[in-house]
Amino acid sequence: MTMATALAVAFVVYSCKSNLKEAEKLDLNVTPLQVVDSMFFLQSENGRLKMRVEAPRMEAYEHDTLSYDLFPNGIRVYGYGDDGLLETTIVSEKARHDKYPDKTKEKWSAFGNVVIHNILKQETMETDTIYWDSKAHEIWTDCYIKMYSPDGFMQGYGMRSDEMARNAILMHPFDNYFVEQDSTKVVIDTVNFIGPLLKK
Numbered sequence: 001m002t003m004a005t006a007l008a009v010a011f012v013v014y015s016c017k018s019n020l021k022e023a024e025k026l027d028l029n030v031t032p033l034q035v036v037d038s039m040f041f042l043q044s045e046n047g048r049l050k051m052r053v054e055a056p057r058m059e060a061y062e063h064d065t066l067s068y069d070l071f072p073n074g075i076r077v078y079g080y081g082d083d084g085l086l087e088t089t090i091v092s093e094k095a096r097h098d099k100y101p102d103k104t105k106e107k108w109s110a111f112g113n114v115v116i117h118n119i120l121k122q123e124t125m126e127t128d129t130i131y132w133d134s135k136a137h138e139i140w141t142d143c144y145i146k147m148y149s150p151d152g153f154m155q156g157y158g159m160r161s162d163e164m165a166r167n168a169i170l171m172h173p174f175d176n177y178f179v180e181q182d183s184t185k186v187v188i189d190t191v192n193f194i195g196p197l198l199k200k
Contacts, residue, residue: 032059032070039071052078055095064101071095075110079164081120088164089117090130108132118165123149125159125168137163145170152178 036058043051056073075095079088093112100106111129116139118124127145132138140160147154147168158171 033062034058034060036060048082048084049080051080054078066101067099069097069099071097074112077110081164085120087118087120087166089115089119091115092130105133105135108134116165121149121166123147123165123168125165127159132163134163139163139165142171152176 037056039053039055039058041053042049043053053075055071055075057071059070059072061068061070072094074091074093077088077090078086079090081087090110092110092114095108095110098107098109109129109131114127114130116125116127116130125145125147127141128143130139130141138161140158142158144157145155145159147159147170154170154173154176156170156173156176159168160171161168
């Protein structure tokens with residue numbers, strides 16, 4: 001072996017050792033395995049769009065007992081009904097998607113100024129934290145929640161509903177009020193409506 005070859009081998013070994021020391025400093029519990037900026041994905045079922053998700057940033061973490069995706073800069077979820085119309089939106093400041101190794105369950109959590117809006121029913125809910133079980137197709141919270149609808153205002157602690165927020169039930173309501181509706185009033189879905197708007 002020549003002197004130049006020996007020096008080259010020594011340099012490579014030394015370089016690898018110094019890089020390994022840097023890699024050993026990484027704490028995989030707090031370092032994301034993958035980072036995606038401007039994340040956007042669609043979920044369909046039998047060729048029909050069911051859900052659209054948008055987030056400025058997604059960080060993927062992987063552990064032996066639990067893997068999860070973190071959305072530190074917020075998330076927007078758009079849910080579509082069987083007829084293809086946009087029915088529900090969920091917006092929050094942060095979110096997390098837990099995935100378990102046996103793949104029998106997964107859980108979504110949205111927290112920080114969560115706003116759930118059912119466009120077709122014209123109902124809006126505001127709370128601090130919401131959970132979504134995609135396998136059971138339901139959303140729920142145990143936090144304080146406010147609900148606005150054409151029928152009035154409701155508030156309470158805890159809520160259970162299907163994932164499209166069609167039949168939200170407040171578990172412990174208090175101090176609510178209702179408004180008598182005009183049965184002749186025509187309501188137009190301006191989000192999904194195609195065609196000329198009617199004059200007022």
